[in-house]
Amino acid sequence: MFDKSRDILAYHDSEVTLPQAVRTAMRDRRDSNRDRLKTQLNADGKPLPREFIKQGSYAMKTMAQDSDDDYDIDDGVYFTRESLQDADGVDMAPKAARRMVCKALQYSRFNRDPEVKTSCVRIYYDAGYHVDMPIYRIVTKYGYEVYELAAGDKWVESRAVDVEEWFDNENQRQSTDTTNGRQMRRITRLIKKFARSRNKWKTNIAAGFTITKLVQEHFSPNADREDKAVRDTMKNIHARLQWNLEVQHPVTPNAMLTDGPNDAKTAYLRDRLKETLDELAVLDEHDCTSRQAADAWDIAFDTTFFSQRVSEAAKAANITVLDNLLSKREQPRQYEKEGGGRFA
Amino acid sequence: MTAGALAQSVTAVNDTLKAFPAVRELTAAELASYKSTFVAGWEIPGLVRDQALNLRVLLPEDSPFGRPRIAVHPAPPLLAWPHLEEHGLLCIVPSNASHQLRNPGDLAVTLLEEGRQLVNECLNGTNQEDFELEFESYWSRWPKATARLIWLCRHDGPTREVFAWKSTHGVIVSDSPAELRDWVRNRFPQSSDTPSIIAIPLVRLDRPPRPDRYPATISDLLNLAGEANAAFIERYILGQESEVVACVAASARGHATFGFRYNLTDNATRRGGRKVERGFRPGKMPAKIRMMRYRSLPVQGARVERMDASWIHGRDQNEMSDRLKTKHVVLLGVGSLGSGVASLLAQTGVGTIDLVDSELLHSQNLSRHELGASSTGLKKASEFAKSLRARLPHLNISGYDLDAYAFAKQHPEKLVEADLVISVMGDWRAETWLNSAAIETRRARPTMFTWMEPHAAAGHAVCVQDEGPCFRCLFDESGNAHVKATKWRERTTRDVPGCAGSFQPYGAIELSNCQSLAADLAIAALTGGEARPVHRTWLAREKNLTAAGGEWSDEWIERYGSPNVGGQIVEVPFEIWSGCPEHRKQ
Numbered sequence: 001m002f003d004k005s006r007d008i009l010a011y012h013d014s015e016v017t018l019p020q021a022v023r024t025a026m027r028d029r030r031d032s033n034r035d036r037l038k039t040q041l042n043a044d045g046k047p048l049p050r051e052f053i054k055q056g057s058y059a060m061k062t063m064a065q066d067s068d069d070d071y072d073i074d075d076g077v078y079f080t081r082e083s084l085q086d087a088d089g090v091d092m093a094p095k096a097a098r099r100m101v102c103k104a105l106q107y108s109r110f111n112r113d114p115e116v117k118t119s120c121v122r123i124y125y126d127a128g129y130h131v132d133m134p135i136y137r138i139v140t141k142y143g144y145e146v147y148e149l150a151a152g153d154k155w156v157e158s159r160a161v162d163v164e165e166w167f168d169n170e171n172q173r174q175s176t177d178t179t180n181g182r183q184m185r186r187i188t189r190l191i192k193k194f195a196r197s198r199n200k201w202k203t204n205i206a207a208g209f210t211i212t213k214l215v216q217e218h219f220s221p222n223a224d225r226e227d228k229a230v231r232d233t234m235k236n237i238h239a240r241l242q243w244n245l246e247v248q249h250p251v252t253p254n255a256m257l258t259d260g261p262n263d264a265k266t267a268y269l270r271d272r273l274k275e276t277l278d279e280l281a282v283l284d285e286h287d288c289t290s291r292q293a294a295d296a297w298d299i300a301f302d303t304t305f306f307s308q309r310v311s312e313a314a315k316a317a318n319i320t321v322l323d324n325l326l327s328k329r330e331q332p333r334q335y336e337k338e339g340g341g342r343f344a
Numbered sequence: 345m346t347a348g349a350l351a352q353s354v355t356a357v358n359d360t361l362k363a364f365p366a367v368r369e370l371t372a373a374e375l376a377s378y379k380s381t382f383v384a385g386w387e388i389p390g391l392v393r394d395q396a397l398n399l400r401v402l403l404p405e406d407s408p409f410g411r412p413r414i415a416v417h418p419a420p421p422l423l424a425w426p427h428l429e430e431h432g433l434l435c436i437v438p439s440n441a442s443h444q445l446r447n448p449g450d451l452a453v454t455l456l457e458e459g460r461q462l463v464n465e466c467l468n469g470t471n472q473e474d475f476e477l478e479f480e481s482y483w484s485r486w487p488k489a490t491a492r493l494i495w496l497c498r499h500d501g502p503t504r505e506v507f508a509w510k511s512t513h514g515v516i517v518s519d520s521p522a523e524l525r526d527w528v529r530n531r532f533p534q535s536s537d538t539p540s541i542i543a544i545p546l547v548r549l550d551r552p553p554r555p556d557r558y559p560a561t562i563s564d565l566l567n568l569a570g571e572a573n574a575a576f577i578e579r580y581i582l583g584q585e586s587e588v589v590a591c592v593a594a595s596a597r598g599h600a601t602f603g604f605r606y607n608l609t610d611n612a613t614r615r616g617g618r619k620v621e622r623g624f625r626p627g628k629m630p631a632k633i634r635m636m637r638y639r640s641l642p643v644q645g646a647r648v649e650r651m652d653a654s655w656i657h658g659r660d661q662n663e664m665s666d667r668l669k670t671k672h673v674v675l676l677g678v679g680s681l682g683s684g685v686a687s688l689l690a691q692t693g694v695g696t697i698d699l700v701d702s703e704l705l706h707s708q709n710l711s712r713h714e715l716g717a718s719s720t721g722l723k724k725a726s727e728f729a730k731s732l733r734a735r736l737p738h739l740n741i742s743g744y745d746l747d748a749y750a751f752a753k754q755h756p757e758k759l760v761e762a763d764l765v766i767s768v769m770g771d772w773r774a775e776t777w778l779n780s781a782a783i784e785t786r787r788a789r790p791t792m793f794t795w796m797e798p799h800a801a802a803g804h805a806v807c808v809q810d811e812g813p814c815f816r817c818l819f820d821e822s823g824n825a826h827v828k829a830t831k832w833r834e835r836t837t838r839d840v841p842g843c844a845g846s847f848q849p850y851g852a853i854e855l856s857n858c859q860s861l862a863a864d865l866a867i868a869a870l871t872g873g874e875a876r877p878v879h880r881t882w883l884a885r886e887k888n889l890t891a892a893g894g895e896w897s898d899e900w901i902e903r904y905g906s907p908n909v910g911g912q913i914v915e916v917p918f919e920i921w922s923g924c925p926e927h928r929k930q
Contacts, residue, residue: 314366315390321364322391322460325453334454335411335443 001228001283002293004306008227011297011305012186016064016193022071026058030075033105033123033131037077040104047083050138052076057192057208059164062185064193070202073131074120076160077101078147081137094150097135105133119151134160162251163209170216176223183222183229188215190230191237194276195269197302206269210247210257214240227297231280234273241270276300346409353407353448354384360449361386361401370400378415378431381405387417388456392463399459400432401452408448411437414459422485423555425466426474434459435481472554479552479593479600486558489645493517493603496527496652496738497546499592499660500599503573506546508588509539515605515646517544517590523738527651530737533730544586547573549593552600563639565589565604581638582631584608588646598660603646608638653738657693664871669695671870674762676700676748676778678724681796682768683714684859685866690732692867696740697732698758701725702747712852748774752781760785764869766792768862772823779808779815783926786810790869794862798836799892800850802829803858803882805865806918812877817921826921829883829907831897857882861913879918886910 018026034052041048056074057063063071084092092100095116102121105114112124120134135150136158148155167185175182181189188211195205206214218236222229245266249255258266279299282292294306361367370385382402389398398417404410419432427435436458437443443451465471475482483489492514497506507524508517513532518524521541528539547569559565562581566574569591580586589604608620620637621629650656657665671694675686678701686699701724705715719727729743744751748769752759759765759781767775775793782791793815794805808814819825837846861882868874886909889895896907904916920927 311366311389314364315395317365318367318388318390322388322453322457325360325363326457329450329453330447331444331450332454334451335437335441337438337441339438339440340442 001225001231002288002290003225003227004283004293004297005224005226005228007294007297007306007309008190008230009180009186010309011301011303012190012226013180015301015303015305016189017181017186018063018065022065026071026073029125030054030073030131033075033133036107037101037104037133040106041100044104046100046104047079049077049079050083051078053078053161055134055160055163056132057212060167060185060212061181062167062188062192062208062212064189064196066196068199069129071129074134074160075131076134076136078136078138081139084137091137091155094135094153094155097137097150101133101135119149134158157252159251166250167212167216174216174219174221176221183226184215184219186226187219187230187233188212191215191234194234194301195272197300201268201272204265204268205272206247206263206265207257210266211269213247213250213257216250227283231277231283234277238270238273238277241266241273245270346406349409350383350405350407354403356448357384357401357403357407357412357452358386360453361388364388366390370402375402378402378433380413382413383407391456391460392416393467397463399456399463401456402433403448403452408445408451411441411443412448412452412455414455416459416463423482426471426478426482427462428466434462436462475554476552476595476600477597479595479602482555483558483600483602483645484647486555486645488558488560488643489602489647491515491603491605491644491646493588493590493601493646493648495590495601495648495650495655496523497590499601499650499652499654501546501548503545503547503576505543506590507541508544508586508590509541510588511537511539514649515588515603517546517588517603526740527737530733530739533734542586543580544588544590545573545577545580546590546592547576549573549591552593552595552602558645559604559643561639562606562641562643565606565643566639578635581606581608582635590648601648601650603648604643605646606641606643608641651738653693653695656736656738657691662693664867665693667871668693668867671763672696672698672758672761673866673870674698674700674758674765675768676751676766676774677768677770678728678743679703679768679770680709680712680855681770681794681858681862682766683724683728684855685766685768685794685862686728686732687714688859688863689866690736690739690741692863694739694867694870697729698742698744698755698762699725699729699732700744700746700748700751702745702750708847712850712855748778760787762789764790764792764866766794766862766866768794770795772819775815776823780926782808783814790874791815792862792866792869794858794865796848796850796855796858797828797830798832798848798850799830799884799889799894800848800854800858801884801889801892801894803861805862805878805880807865807869807874807878809875809877813918813920814924814926816926817919817924818879820923821925827899827903827916828897829881829900830889830894832894834893836893854884854888857884877918878915880913880915882913883907883910 038048053076055076058073084097098116098121102114102116105121105123110124111126114121114123120132123131136147137155139146139148147158147161149158171182171184175184177183180186192208192211195211196202214237215233218233218240220229220232220236245258245263246261247257247266249257280296282288282296291310294310297306298304366389368387370387375382375385381404383405385400385402387398387400391399400415400417402413402415414434414436415432416434417432420428422428422430429435436455494514494516496518498519506517506519507521508515509524509528516524516528518527524541525539549569553568557568559568566577569577577589587606587608591603592599592601620634653669654660654665673689673694675682675697678686678699686697690697703724705713705719705722705724705727707720710717715728715731723745725745726743729741732741767778769775788810790807790809792805792807796803806815806818836848838849839846861880865874865878865880889910
């Protein structure tokens with residue numbers, strides 16, 4: 001296979017992983033929301049959360065850059081059960097809890113007001129970016145603390161907080177390296193980036209968490225070749241989806257990430273993987289050129305990054321070639337400025 | 345005829361350039377965009393500091409005889425960089441350079457490297473001084489330099505008032521009204537216009553301006569000129585005497601001359617009043633406000649065509665030019681030899697030349713005279729003077745349709761005062777008279793005599809001073825030279841139908857050597873290079889001498905040695921002849 005490992009790593013570092021400045025901005029917004037929530041709940045005489053715990057792709061650090069800045073941060077708000085009971089010990093309804101949090105998050109500077117959703121409160125920022133704050137209550141069962149999500153009209157046990165731990169453990173266990181987030185995390189980001197590379201795919205393709213689970217299941221590590229790792233993982237996922245489109249939640253027992261055995265979104269992912277793997281077949285041809293390999297990866301990720309790198313490398317090499325050609329000239333003096341000393 | 349060589353050249357350059365990993369052949373449309381006949385081209389990115397710029401190698405249709413050109417793409421605007429031509433072509437090698445033809449690929453690579461260095465220097469801004477050193481190349485490319493100045497002034501003087509005439513040919517500028525009138529009369533003899541002469545400022549700047557300082561308005565011009573010069577220019581603007589400014593500035597490569605025109609009267613309102621006077625009664629606007637309003641008016645650049653002596657006779661690098669400009673030569677005889685000598689003296693820059701000859705030009709003279717068919721039947725002296733004045737209008741050239749005696753009678757002072765009198769008459773009677781007159785009047789300055797032997801196989805130029813040998817010292821009583829260079833088996837003069845009609849056969853080529861012999865000695869005499877009596881002889885190639893039926897004379901061989909194959913100038917001893925009638929008189 002034509003070696004584009006360095007280009008894949010460069011693509012990941014440049015175009016996939018979130019720049020630190022973006023992560024910092026996200027964290028700052030998250031912290032502002034937390035502070036605003038606590039302040040307003042206090043002012044309203046409402047119960048205060050015991051803690052906040054980040055969750056989702058933001059917590060797992062598997063977010064990939066999005067051309068529309070369509071990022072979704074999940075920041076869980078955790079109340080004790082007791083704090084959500086009234087004077088008579090009656091539990092606050094899930095919807096009421098969400099409304100309470102939503103009201104406390106209102107802020108005159110938002111262009112769009114926060115909204116109560118089925119399982120969270122959503123705070124909107126410009127350019128499609130939003131923060132979801134699911135509301136949890138901490139319940140003691142059998143001597144253990146259990147977290148219940150305010151989902152719809154019910155309090156539903158949820159182990160979202162365990163997802164981050166699950167991913168970190170798997171990343172450490174399966175990756176052969178220890179730097180740059182480790183390889184499984186990088187491959188997760190790359191395949192999520194692939195899945196959202198075309199606007200028309202975004203709403204039709206499997207969710208990011210589903211993809212994360214599939215990568216964890218079928219990750220193909222390669223210490224020396226990042227390009228092989230991503231392609232082989234894609235192959236593995238495609239093969240898996242060909243016989244089973246259902247994906248289980250990694251930590252919540254009996255919970256599924258997909259919608260039945262014929263889940264349309266995982267099927268869509270399967271079909272897009274097939275097309276892409278067909279395009280990448282050129283990498284295995286014995287006379288595959290650097291330009292052809294770059295073009296194939298460009299198609300895979302719907303980008304011009306790889307071909308531009310080929311052009312840039314060629315450009316950079318031109319100056320060295322010129323020096324070489326100059327040194328090989330038959331004679332250094334190629335012309336006489338004064339025409340050989342003849343005049344008329 | 346050279347299609348095969350072109351094809352090989354294209355292949356060779358292509359084979360060389362394909363070593364670049366990123367190289368692209370130019371399309372036919374891209375080649376056509378250069379408005380020159382380039383038949384092949386290649387673009388190579390990544391060679392210069394700005395990665396957005398690419399270099400191109402362009403092969404002309406006469407390659408390999410014609411050199412490749414290097415261009416930068418996309419092209420910066422003209423005048424953004426020195427050495428940048430239209431369409432991004434780079435001026436790397438002078439047009440008169442020679443190059444090796446064997447390996448077009450190597451040449452292309454060399455020029456590519458020089459183009460790379462040039463572009464990087466332009467990007468770094470380290471060669472901006474070249475805008476000053478090669479000022480005229482950039483000034484002529486400035487779109488606003490559309491006016492024309494014809495320059496007759498001294499280039500090395502200070503800021504001063506000079507004089508101008510606005511003609512249909514451009515504005516002619518001179519240090520004196522008299523010089524301006526003479527020049528116009530010489531240059532445009534057919535014109536019936538009387539020059540209307542105005543005074544204008546000529547300002548000397550410290551250095552030629554760079555394109556970013558080319559003025560768009562009068563205000564810009566005054567800023568460029570500097571405070572003292574600006575005040576000087578303002579006097580003329582306010583006086584509305586002129587709408588022209590002439591400028592000169594020295595650089596390491598010589599003097600740059602340029603100018604400006606502006607229009608103070610173009611500023612009229614629809615009712616015929618002047619916008620610049622808006623708000624004031626006519627004639628009541630304070631000068632300060634008027635000047636302030638004038639400052640915003642646009643200026644037009646003027647390209648200069650220098651027609652002054654210093655430029656024409658050596659591009660300011662001929663030390664003799666100034667000296668020769670002041671010299672006066674009387675040239676007696678404007679025949680085949682004399683017309684050529686006169687032409688050479690004028691081209692060398694002798695300031696005043698009086699041509700004297702009473703004869704008419706005939707058609708049989710055309711093959712070896714400076715004049716042409718349009719002058720046949722006309723007097724040689726005045727006609728040739730007119731021709732020389734039109735060719736070099738800054739010189740003072742007069743024609744006198746007189747023989748030498750009549751000229752001496754009518755203009756005796758000229759023969760006395762001239763820095764050099766040259767006889768090109770080849771006439772014993774006239775020349776002995778001239779020789780005697782020079783001795784009698786104790787003419788302090790040199791007199792020259794020049795003539796040719798048969799078939800112009802030898803030419804003589806003799807310069808006599810107030811003391812020492814004279815013209816007569818070289819000849820016996822009947823006018824035979826004591827020592828001739830050539831001898832002939834048969835009579836060389838040919839006859840034609842006509843009383844005493846005969847001619848000496850020689851052509852323009854043989855003649856030219858004798859003309860340059862005489863002119864060279866004349867210049868030496870004028871510039872003090874020869875302060876003693878001198879006799880120089882041109883000896884033609886022996887092959888030509890033999891072909892014409894002649895041979896070297898025994899006397900010459902005995903006295904001065906054999907000329908052998910000839911084709912040389914020799915200086916022979918020139919001494920007083922004891923039998924010279926003039927010296928015996930004394």
